[in-house]
Amino acid sequence: MKWLTQSQTGFQQAARYLLVMRLAIVAIELTALAIAEAVVNLAYRAEALLLCLLYGVLATLGWLWFTRRPPRAAVTVSAGLALDLLLIGAWLFMTGGYTNPLTSLLLLPIATAIVLVPLGQGIVLTVIGIAVYTALVLWPTPVNSGHHNANLAQLHLVGMWVTFALTSAILLLVVGTLARRLRQQQSQLSEIRETRLRDEQVIALGLSSAAIAHRLGTPLNTMTLLVEEMRSGLSDQHLNEDLDTMEQQLHLCSGHLQQLSNAAIQARTAQLETISAKDWLLRLRESATLLWPSGAIEWQTPLPESPVAVDATLDQAVLNLLANALTASPKWVGVSARLAANERIEVVVEDEGDGLETALQGTPGEQVVDSERGLGVGLFLSNATIQRLGGTLKAQVSRTGTTMIIDLPQADTGGERV
Numbered sequence: 001m002k003w004l005t006q007s008q009t010g011f012q013q014a015a016r017y018l019l020v021m022r023l024a025i026v027a028i029e030l031t032a033l034a035i036a037e038a039v040v041n042l043a044y045r046a047e048a049l050l051l052c053l054l055y056g057v058l059a060t061l062g063w064l065w066f067t068r069r070p071p072r073a074a075v076t077v078s079a080g081l082a083l084d085l086l087l088i089g090a091w092l093f094m095t096g097g098y099t100n101p102l103t104s105l106l107l108l109p110i111a112t113a114i115v116l117v118p119l120g121q122g123i124v125l126t127v128i129g130i131a132v133y134t135a136l137v138l139w140p141t142p143v144n145s146g147h148h149n150a151n152l153a154q155l156h157l158v159g160m161w162v163t164f165a166l167t168s169a170i171l172l173l174v175v176g177t178l179a180r181r182l183r184q185q186q187s188q189l190s191e192i193r194e195t196r197l198r199d200e201q202v203i204a205l206g207l208s209s210a211a212i213a214h215r216l217g218t219p220l221n222t223m224t225l226l227v228e229e230m231r232s233g234l235s236d237q238h239l240n241e242d243l244d245t246m247e248q249q250l251h252l253c254s255g256h257l258q259q260l261s262n263a264a265i266q267a268r269t270a271q272l273e274t275i276s277a278k279d280w281l282l283r284l285r286e287s288a289t290l291l292w293p294s295g296a297i298e299w300q301t302p303l304p305e306s307p308v309a310v311d312a313t314l315d316q317a318v319l320n321l322l323a324n325a326l327t328a329s330p331k332w333v334g335v336s337a338r339l340a341a342n343e344r345i346e347v348v349v350e351d352e353g354d355g356l357e358t359a360l361q362g363t364p365g366e367q368v369v370d371s372e373r374g375l376g377v378g379l380f381l382s383n384a385t386i387q388r389l390g391g392t393l394k395a396q397v398s399r400t401g402t403t404m405i406i407d408l409p410q411a412d413t414g415g416e417r418v
Contacts, residue, residue: 089106274307310389353402393406
């Protein structure tokens, strides 16, 4: 597989517009020759016609070259545009020189260069264009052979109007389209930069979490041993019950650390598990029940059977949203799922609180928010995880509560995807 650089891809996309510009110039030149021949007897008719045909052939070959083997450097594109200026200048020399109303065609390669190539090369091409025009002024050539009684002044004025109209149209279609494509590429690059910055923040948080998890392993093991020693030396039933509760909580913390380690392994190997949305949500319900046994979470049915690609980090992202919802609305939290348009799956988490109203000003999860009851990074990490898997996180805040919508793509039914 052949990999192209960003500049090569841009030149490859510009090849079609360059071909349109060059063929339009050839068509204009052939049309001008036909009209001029009907009025005057051109001195270099055959040479000008052959030059038009040569220009058309070179334009087609250039398009094939840029499409199949796009250049790596802008200097190649500048050389092609310089050749355009020379060919146009040669044709103008054979058809009246600077008195030809089509001299403004020299502006087309210069305008294209301003969009496609660096500033320095654009300046060089502008100087070449001015030099070509200057040469036409210094060495003028007659339009017709011998004397002719045709009204050349009137023909020149009409030709100037036609040239202006056609040049404006070509600039709009070719240069305008190229400029729009460049703006789109710049917008895409800005989005990529923002995504990279967000990913770097997530990586930093992940490294900090992994380091803390590693450090917590030792004190948890020490506390477990202490609980066992305390249990062996005590006969108080009530104190034993407290020790049982402490031991249960220690095992729960150890389980969370193990889940964190497994999630790190899955994230490093980019493993995704493809299961039905129903099974995934049932698994989330089981995890939520273990985490919040008395939590007022209503899991609404029916659940869709469509496949979805998930991993441990996505499970944790949804559990983070459930934790936020329970904190803001301890009396009721609703969870439902539905099929949306374009083969998407929407998981909806609703609550009756207003704890996220301030944090959801704008797009949820775009940055770390202040939190009075937590670290304030849960929503940020949840949004980053959902976006990494091709989904989006949307929020709706109203007087009755907050609704978080997790929009995920359906997965291919090809089993486990790595």
